[in-house]
Structures are given as C-alpha cells and as structure tokens.
Amino acid sequence: MDFQLTDDQVALRKGVRELLEGRFGGPALREAVAWDAAAPDPGAPALDRALWRELGDAGFFALRVPEDEGGVGLGLPEAVLAFEEAGRALLPGPLVATFLAARDVTGAARGETVVTAVSGGLVPWLDAADVVRGDATGAVPLRSVDPLTPLHRVPGDDGEAGGAPEADLLLAAEQLGSAGKTCETAVRYARERTQFGQPIGAFQAVKHLCAQMLVRTEVARAAVYAASVTGDTAEIAAAKLLADEAAVRGARDCLQVHGGMGFTWEADVHLHLKRAWVRAGLGQPAARAEEELAAAL
Template identity: 45%
Template sequence: MDFELSDDQVALCDGIRDLCQGRFDIDTVRGLADCGGVDRQLWGELADTGVFSLVVTEDEGGVGLGWAEAGLVFEQLGRALVPGPLVGTLLAAEVIDDAVVGFMERPYGPALVEYPEVIDALLVLDRDGVWRVDASELSVEAAQSVDPLTPVGRVDLLPQGEQLMDFCYGWANRAVFLNSALQVGLATGARELAVAYAQERQQFGKPIGQFQAIKHKCADMYSREEVARAALYYAGCVMDVTHGPGLPADPGGYLYFEGCTIELGDTLGDREHQELVRAVSGARILAAEAADHNGKDCVQVHGGMGFTWEIDAHLYLKRAWALTPQFGSLDRHADRIANLVGADPLGHAAPLG
C-alpha cells in the first residue's frame, strides 16, 4: 500500500501554495480585515482556479477530483490564513452558481452568521435538509468576533428559506471534513512560524531553537500536526469511497444536532458508514486540537511579543478558535465515535448502557 501523495496531488498542492504566496501573502490577508474578510477580485481568482468546483464532475463544469484532493487544497488555504466562507462556497458549487455562500446548522434561537457583509446567500442545514436563505432576507446586528479576519453578525431569527434538497447527512460530513483540512493547515502555518522565529532569535549567543524547552515545544507541534494530517488524509480516502463522484450524496445513518438525534436511514450497521463516522469525526478532533495547541505554542515561542497585534502568531490561534465550534463541538464528535465502541465484527452497533 502506498501512503505517499501522487505526482498529480503534489503538483496540486504546489500550485495552490504558489497561488496563496502570490495573492494571499500575510500583508494582503491582514488588509482583508478592513473589507469584510473577502475581496471579490481575489475571491474570483480562487474560483477561476477551480478551488470551489474541485468535486463537481467535469460533465457539470467542475474539476472532477475527489474529496482527498479537496482536503489537500483546503489544507493549503488554512496554512495561508485565507479568509472567507470557503467551506460553504465549495459545498454550494453544485446548487448555486457564482456566489459567495455561507454555511451553518439551523440554530435553536439567535445565531452568529459569518461574513454577513459579503455573502450572497446562506446554506442552512437542519433535520429536514438543506435550505437557501438569501442575504437580503437576513436582519443582522453587528457582533464582536474572536478572529479579526472572520467578521460575524447576530441574527435573532433565521428565515426558513428555500429548500434545495431533503437530505443533509452527506453535507454534514463534507463540511466537517473541509473544516478539519483548514485546521490542519493552521497547525502547519503556526508551527512553521514558530520554527522560523526559533531559528533566528538569538539568546545567550545562540538561536533559541537550540534550547531544549523551545526545541521540544516545536517537536510537539510537528507531532500534533502530522497525526492530524494522517487522520485527515485517511478521512479523505473514506470520503471518496462513500461520497465520491457518482455516489449517493446521502448514505443514510444518524446525525447529531444539539439536543436531538436524527435517524436518516437504517445503515448504522454498515461497515462503510461506521468507518466514515470514525474517520471524519476522528480527524475533526485531532485537527482542532492540533490547530489550538500549535497556535498557543506559537505565541509562547515568540515570548512577550507573541501576544502583540503586530506579530502574526495570534492570527493562527484566533482562526482556530473561530473554526473549532463550527459543525459540531468536539464532545459531539467524540460521542459519535463512542457510540460505535463495542460494535460487533459484523458491524451491528452494540446497545449503550
């Protein structure tokens, strides 16, 4: 079995990395905080490269790649701190053309909507399916965001909107997977920033990276990043088996929302579904923890100035904090995995309690 990326996948990563370095350098990204987090021209360039049509079939005008490749691309976008409703716009590519699209679960009460000033539409996921709410229907109040590059607005009541489809399970897994890819990229970017500083900052006549306390911290950052990346890549492979081009968008199963469990089909006993739950939720937990801890360690490696606005370390940590609550808390994903513990070899879930 070959665990290395193919030549085409390496070329894809290199191409997106070059695009990010050329068009989304850190100064440009910082400047986007003043225009709602999205520059329409730069966003159009992302769309023109096929970022949002990666998993749309070629017959439908897309690139025709798989979810594994989408994960690679979103990893690079996270590494470069590219802001914007990336997940929602990719998920919406099959149903909404040429739009900047947000994506969220339907809240049970007031909610925060990301990028309210720039989105054209909002895709809302609930127990009945996926709904489109036009931005013009939203009544948004200004709200404070933890991430300066992820502006949010408060919505007291979310309109019902137009139903686009009556299934949602596949969409939930896709959103979780793409969110995890962004967080693996954040973990990488934070580690790279910390290591670069540790190599150049001198103390007692030598780089601080030569001191054990800093050296071990950077090694821990790399270990977390690699474990999360391995889980992400495996989840991408499982996604392609269960959600790939030409396969049903909704394999059935169970989806967990706050306060309720939705049964979407009698397929919990299927081995593929169980493996999908383990892979996607496992990657979600590891990626979120890697992004959070690496962001904190990056700040620590920079010392006192790591807490200042001028140093980029805080941007990785704040983006991690903004992404982690999305598409289910880590406890919810841990519960998804725990519910499969004790399943017998034939794939039948054992009763809990």
C-alpha cells in the same frame, strides 16, 4: 493503504500554494486586517470579490464538480489538500459553504456567487453572502475574535445539529494547514532568535514545544488524510477533533516560542490562533463529535 501523495496531488498542492502566496501573501493579509476592529462600530471587513473570482477561475471551488459539468472532476482527498493550503494562508471568506454549493448554486463554482451557511449555530460572512444555506432568521451579529471572520449567531440554535461531514472535514483541513504553518513559524523563529549567545531552539523547553507541535500536526494530518479517503463519519469526527487541537494548541505554543513578540499585532501568530478558535466553533460541536466517535469505537 498507501497515503503517499501522487505526483498530481503534489502538483495540485504546489499550485494552490503558489496561487495563494502570489494573491494573498503577507502584505495582502496585513492589508485585509487593517480595518479598525477596535472602533466602537467597526462594521465588518469587506470580502475581496476579485480574489473570490480568481479562485473560481483557478478551479478552486469546482474541484469536485464533474468534468462533464464544467468542473475539475477531482475527489475529496484533493479538496482536502486545497483547503489545507487555504488554512496555511489564512484565506478569509465562507470557503467551505461556497465550495459545497458549487454544483447546485449558480455562479458558486466560478466564484461569482458567495455562499454561506449556518454552522454550529454560527453564520460566518452573513452580510457578504449572496446565498445563505440554513435558517438564519433572526441572526444577530457577534464581536468576532477573528478580525477576518465576521460572525452572526442564530438565536435558539445551540449548534447541536452540527453540519455535513464533508464540511467538517474541510474545516479540519483548514485547521491542519494552520497547524502546519505555526509549527514551521515556531521552528524558524527558534533557529533565528538568540539568547545567551545561542539560538533559543537549543534550550530544552523550546525543543519540547516545537516537538509537541510537530507531533500534533502529523497525527492530525494522518487522521484528516485518512478520513478524506474513507469518507467515514466517525473518522471525520476524529479528524476534526485532532485538527482543532493541533491548530489551537499549536498557535498557543508558537506564541510561547515567540515570547512577547508573538503577542504583538505585527506578528501573524495571533491571527492563526483567533482563526483556529473560530473554526473550532463551526460545524459539529466537539462534545457531539466525541460522543459519535465513542459510539463507533
């Protein structure tokens, strides 16, 4: 099976990256997290509805909607590429739920309707959503570790029901994008930062950290891309497990490469780690995914 991207897929990935870099690049990300998360009652960050509609106009949410229904008419592999770029950019909002609702919720495909869903017992962006999928009765707000992902928890829901396999795969794609970004960030910093008269990337310990980040990212990439082609539930479970590990451990290792600088609010590394923690808690729980994968093996 050939997993090399086609010219059209490469162009799609490039187009999504350019769109997000232009509309939600570094300055926009910093502006989005500027709300006072440490305040006694910080509320929640506001969802950028204008950005949401721009994503809709660009066809982001309608990628899998058939052309005869006004969509782009592409497949799951292309959706994975788009969500990988969203993960790189730390794009906020209930992207997965809105994307999956594009065919049956009016306005979702155009970015006019924001949809969220109960996922792993958690509900992201509940207050900003126009439509909630799943039973969110009695949902209580949580103090989210990620300043750009407000969360509610549904009492009595331990998350064992999990979510749809496609939702898990798209979450894995976002994790993959974040893992790739933190790996690139660590390598760039290791080349630029000098200590004892040479780049820190020349030191064996730093080399090992960067190499391990790359290996985890590429293993996760192979798993996520393969699952997007087969659609197999066990392969999706494996992809989510590997992508969660690549994103969380990659962000931690990136922090290690940066040293004290990585822990400052000015660096973006901690934002990737916090988002990776949140995504790992959404969808099918890791323990259940491991059991499903073990049973399939």
